[in-house]
Amino acid sequence: MHTLTLYQFELCPFCHKVKAAADIKGLVYEKVDVNPYTKAELPELPEGTPRKVPVVQYDGHTVQDSTAILDFIEERFGDTTPLLPKDDRLRSKVREIEAWVDDDLAQVLPTVIYGTWGEAVKAAQVTARTSNFGPMQNLMVRAGGSLIMHQVAKRIVKRRGGGDPHAMLAAELDKLEAWIGEDDFVAGSEVSLGDAAAHGALTCIKDFPAHAEAMQRPRLAAWYSRVQALRDANRAN
Numbered sequence: 001m002h003t004l005t006l007y008q009f010e011l012c013p014f015c016h017k018v019k020a021a022a023d024i025k026g027l028v029y030e031k032v033d034v035n036p037y038t039k040a041e042l043p044e045l046p047e048g049t050p051r052k053v054p055v056v057q058y059d060g061h062t063v064q065d066s067t068a069i070l071d072f073i074e075e076r077f078g079d080t081t082p083l084l085p086k087d088d089r090l091r092s093k094v095r096e097i098e099a100w101v102d103d104d105l106a107q108v109l110p111t112v113i114y115g116t117w118g119e120a121v122k123a124a125q126v127t128a129r130t131s132n133f134g135p136m137q138n139l140m141v142r143a144g145g146s147l148i149m150h151q152v153a154k155r156i157v158k159r160r161g162g163g164d165p166h167a168m169l170a171a172e173l174d175k176l177e178a179w180i181g182e183d184d185f186v187a188g189s190e191v192s193l194g195d196a197a198a199h200g201a202l203t204c205i206k207d208f209p210a211h212a213e214a215m216q217r218p219r220l221a222a223w224y225s226r227v228q229a230l231r232d233a234n235r236a237n
């Protein structure tokens with residue numbers, strides 16, 4: 001089997017979606033950390049398309065956007081732990097959950113990892129540690145990164161109508177818990193794209209207090225451990 005190449009930022013929830021799906025399906029992937037300022041490591045992308053991560057290269061194909069990447073992976077490796085349910089109702093539920101991860105969960109997460117100064121400084125340290133920076137840029141990210149990230153978080157909070165970021169996250173997690181219900185996974189007894197997307201996005205904040213807060217919810221914590229166990233068992237990397 002060929003190796004997928006994943007161009008990523010370590011604190012990007014969309015990149016974590018891809019890693020979760022690849023782990024569950026047992027795919028080998030190689031990470032390339034992209035410098036968020038220059039993005040110099042990105043491969044050539046079609047004119048006019050956003051220079052954003054994640055980008056995946058596989059077997060001569062370059063795919064952008066986490067949702068398109070998960071679909072590409074599913075098309076190529078549909079047989080190994082299929083992630084799209086055959087049942088129409090479940091399939092649309094899974095699609096709805098993936099869209100919620102992109103449009104809501106992944107939008108709220110930066111507000112809890114950069115929302116306070118302490119959080120923003122920590123996030124800047126993680127970015128500096130995991131990005132392809134030279135010594136000078138590394139220093140700049142540590143110093144200036146917190147400021148920028150904090151501003152980004154404030155803008156998202158404003159755009160979403162204001163309020164406490166942790167309360168915003170709690171409201172989103174209520175939705176996820178309702179989707180899980182009494183089941184093992186979001187679409188019942190089988191793991192799906194919805195689990196990969198939501199688990200991946202939450203893994204992005206695993207080193208931050210908001211993750212521990214989320215894990216105070218017994219049903220959510222049990223689901224998270226279940227998906228984590230599957231990732232650990234199937235992971236090829």
Ligand SMILES: N[C@@H](CCC(=O)N[C@@H](CS)C(=O)NCC(=O)O)C(=O)O
Pocket residue numbers: 009011012013014051052053054064065066067102
């Ligand atoms: N819809 C895209 C969103 C990707 C995205 O927003 N990536 C962010 C990092 S989390 C990015 O690359 N931002 C860089 C930029 O906007 O310049 C996906 O699902 O992949």
